[in-house]
Each structure stands twice: as C-alpha cells, then as structure tokens.
C-alpha cells in the first residue's frame with residue numbers, strides 16, 4: 001500500500017478485526033468492517049491474492065472485463081478511500097487470550113478481538129521429477145507473470161479446469177503453439193472459455209494423458225508422458241488446482257474437512273468463537289472471487305455482531 | 315480516464331503528501347550540441363525524465379530529481395558505477411547507494427517507488443525493527459530483482475526489498491531491473507520468470523517471495539525477534 005495508509009498501523013492497539021490474507025475475500029471483509037466502523041487491519045502475504053495472476057476476469061458482476069492486476073488496483077483504490085491499512089507480512093501463529101487473539105509474524109505482534117482467516121490456497125504441484133529443478137527456467141505457475149518469456153515458443157498447460165483454459169488462451173498471445181495436457185476426457189471450462197479454446201488455432205488439447213517428468217538442460221526441453229513418450233516443449237505451465245492454506249487455523253483448533261478446508265456456517269463462523277473464515281480457504285464447493293467476497297462480507301458482519309454481544313457481556 | 319492518466323493521478327495525489335525534502339540522482343546521457351542546446355542521447359531517457367518530473371513537480375518542492383549526464387561528466391561512470399542509462403540512485407546521507415533502479419517507475423511500479431521515496435525521506439518502516447535486530451548477522455548484500463511492467467507480484471517484492479535496504483544502515487542494497495528493457499541482464503541470469511530475486515548473485519528465488527524468506531536468505535539461518 002501507499003506509505004500514508006500502511007502507517008496507520010498501531011502495534012499497541014487491539015483491533016476489532018484483523019483479516020488474514022490479501023486476496024478479494026480479505027479485501028471484501030475489510031471494506032465492510034471499515035464501513036461498520038470497526039478498527040480493521042489486513043495482514044497479507046501477497047496483495048491481490050490468486051486472482052491477481054489471471055490475465056482477464058469477466059465474471060465479476062458490474063465489471064465487464066478487467067485484468068488481474070487491474071482488479072488489484074481497483075481493490076487498492078477502494079481500500080484507500082476507506083483508509084484501510086494493509087501490512088505485507090505473513091502470520092505464523094495465532095494464540096487465544098481471554099478476550100482477544102495474538103497474531104505473530106517475524107516482524108510484529110498483532111492483537112485483535114476477532115479474526116477473519118482468508119488465506120486462500122496454494123497452487124498444487126505435480127510432484128514429478130524436474131518440476132522443482134526447472135521452476136523459473138521453463139516451469140511456471142503463473143502465465144500472466146511468465147507468458148511473455150515464451151514468445152514464439154511451444155508451451156503446454158497441465159490441467160483441464162477453467163483456470164487452465166484461461167492460462168492457455170493468454171499464452172497464445174506470445175507462444176506459437178499451446179498444448180493443453182489433461183488427464184480427463186473433456187476440459188471442465190466455462191462454456192464460453194471452452195469455445196474460445198476450440199476456436200483458437202494455436203491451441204491443441206491432448207486428453208487422457210498425465211506427465212511423469214520434465215526434462216531439459218539450462219531450461220525445459222520436454223515433458224514425459226505416462227506412456228513413456230517424450231514431448232518437446234519450451235515451457236510448462238502447471239494449473240492443477242490448489243490446496244487450502246489452513247495449517248495456521250488448524251494449529252489453533254479450527255475444524256477442517258478432509259480436504260483441509262475450514263468448515264464454516266452461513267455466518268462464516270468457524271467452531272472457535274471470534275474466528276471467522278471465508279473464501280478459497282473455506283469449504284464452499286464453488287470458489288470464485290465473488291463467492292469469497294460474499295463470505296468475507298458475511299464474516300465482517302458476523303464479527304460486528306459478535307463484538308456487540310461481547311460488549312453487552314463485559 | 316486512461317490507465318496512464320489514472321497512474322498520473324495517483325502520483326499527483328501521493329507525492330503531494332511528501333513532507334520532508336529528499337533527493338534522487340538520475341543518470342542520463344545528455345550531449346551539448348554545437349549551438350549549446352542539450353539533447354538526450356539515450357533512447358529511453360527523455361520519456362524517463364518526463365515521468366520523473368511528474369513525481370518532482372507534484373511534491374511541493376520536496377522531491378528533487380538531479381539529472382546527471384554521463385556525457386558531460388564521464389567521471390560519473392566510475393564514481394557511481396553507471397553501466398547503463400537511465401539509472402536512478404537513492405544515495406543516503408553517508409554517501410552509500412541504497413537503491414538502484416534500472417526500470418521506469420510507471421504503471422503498478424509507482425507504488426514501490428513512492429513508498430521507497432517516503433521511507434527514504436524518513437517515514438516509518440514496518441520491517442525496520444527486525445532488520446536492525448538482525449543487522450549483525452547480515453553480510454553486506456545486494457538484492458537484485460528482475461521485473462516486468464505487467465508482473466502482478468513484482469511491486470510487492472520490490473517494496474519489501476527496498477524497505478529492507480532502507481532499514482539496513484547501508485548493509486543491503488537493491489537493484490531493480492526491468493528485463494524487457496535490459497534483456498542482456500535477464501539472459502545473463504537465465505531469468506524465465508518474474509519476479510526473479512537474486513541475493514548476492516548466488517541464491518535465486520522465482521515468483522512471489524515474502525519478507526520472511528528474503529530475510530532468511532540474507533542471514534542464512536533463523537530470524538531473531540523480540541517484541
């Protein structure tokens with residue numbers, strides 16, 4: 001954030017709510033909390049979250065089309081208009097005191113009456129030989145970041161989700177050929193993106209195929225299919241979903257489901273009073289920016305309600 | 315509003331909040347013609363200076379951009395280690411270089427640049443206490459960050475690294491490199507992704523990297539903190 005905003009942070013203060021995360025969910029929650037006149041602070045590892053890495057968003061009501069970074073900029077402006085402070089840091093632990101929580105990072109200690117966990121998810125890795133070795137040298141998890149390095153090159157996208165098709169479409173702006181390699185029989189994209197993929201001459205889909213290794217010298221030269229065949233590419237973009245960032249929550253006793261997602265109710269409450277959760281880290285079956293924002297907004301309202309009740313009690 | 319106008323508006327609004335004088339040096343190549351007029355010889359320099367003047371002109375006189383021509387003063391090349399133009403340098407009161415920009419602070423990059431100017435001018439620095447506590451464990455270090463204008467996470471990594479440098483009493487120096495405009499540097503370091511962070515020309519980190527990881531790389535061990 002801009003200096004004048006982030007400097008609003010007060011290490012001595014017990015905040016009404018601290019929102020963990022920097023994505024749309026956290027920002028939605030913070031905007032509503034600020035409008036409820038709560039003392040709010042966002043502590044996030046990456047401003048903008050996952051959505052910042054997508055090149056185009058066309059399904060957020062009221063915005064016909066915007067790039068991921070453009071969307072972040074809109075968030076930033078909205079937060080600034082409400083004087084919401086954002087700290088670029090990672091929370092490592094949460095401790096429960098009698099009537100507040102202590103959040104700890106390497107750089108600061110924060111105190112809050114309530115917390116909204118909006119820590120989203122981490123890109124899943126393939127876990128195959130060559131993946132780590134070539135990360136940054138042909139293996140990428142962000143087409144918007146790294147696509148321009150593959151001008152007139154041949155690249156592949158691993159995965160068959162809507163996100164994977166969007167990554168493939170973006171990559172056609174630079175690459176001469178883009179293969180989508182998917183283990184399933186039919187890509188799972190929104191119909192509008194599916195059609196764009198089918199209509200794009202640069203994109204070819206290879207179905208029912210897993211990759212078992214990535215080979216190269218200084219940079220990526222080929223992927224290896226599960227039938228043993230070596231397939232020449234210059235870049236590999238991995239888009240096979242993500243795992244919830246819920247370890248922090250688990251350590252303080254927040255309940256999660258078998259996928260590690262935080263279990264919340266319709267008020268975005270977790271099993272621990274005062275701790276709310278929302279967005280990609282939580283257990284909704286369909287996860288998008290708009291659904292995360294909605295859950296985050298509900299978390300702000302529920303925290304507001306919770307604080308009101310606390311005041312009656314104390 | 316075009317995105318250009320939008321960014322200019324942010325520069326105007328934010329720079330107006332600067333309350334302490336601060337000076338940056340910008341190295342360009344500027345020749346004096348036979349008729350006495352000056353022309354900027356490097357391709358990007360004029361655009362670059364126009365951009366920096368927007369920062370300066372909107373700072374109520376608080377920011378001074380000192381343009382230094384390496385043609386008029388070839389000794390600068392050695393004195394300030396200028397290997398290409400345009401280059402922006404943040405030099406502290408002890409004459410130590412803290413931040414070097416081989417990149418234009420435009421688009422999303424205005425945020426880390428403005429934040430660096432403010433902190434350079436004395437605004438509080440969130441990371442300062444921890445950096446200072448660990449200072450005796452940090453060797454003199456250079457953090458190079460390869461970026462492009464469209465990279466979504468570059469501004470954040472640059473902000474963190476610059477804040478570290480500004481808190482480090484001269485121990486840490488950052489170099490911000492736009493690899494679309496300095497392709498040779500990108501190729502030299504084999505960068506095929508951004509942000510690409512290189513610590514002391516040894517450790518490389520591709521992609522978003524948070525303050526913990528950068529600090530850990532600098533001290534090569536656990537971070538000591540006391541609150």
Ligand SMILES: Cc1cc2nc3c(=O)[nH]c(=O)nc-3n(C[C@H](O)[C@H](O)[C@H](O)COP(=O)(O)OP(=O)(O)OC[C@H]3O[C@@H](n4cnc5c(N)ncnc54)[C@H](O)[C@@H]3O)c2cc1C
Nearest residue numbers: 021022023024025045046049050091119120279280288289
């Ligand atoms: C390629 C791609 C394209 C997509 N396209 C669309 C689209 O067009 N429309 C749409 O609606 N959705 C889209 N999505 C989905 C969308 O990105 C997510 O649903 C949305 O980002 C979820 O927001 P979130 O804030 O819950 O989580 P995230 O965006 O993942 O943000 C979580 C934040 O928490 C931070 N964090 C994690 N741990 C900590 C910690 N310990 N301390 C502090 N901070 C922490 C992270 O760094 C991050 O900033 C797309 C996703 C991808 C991958």
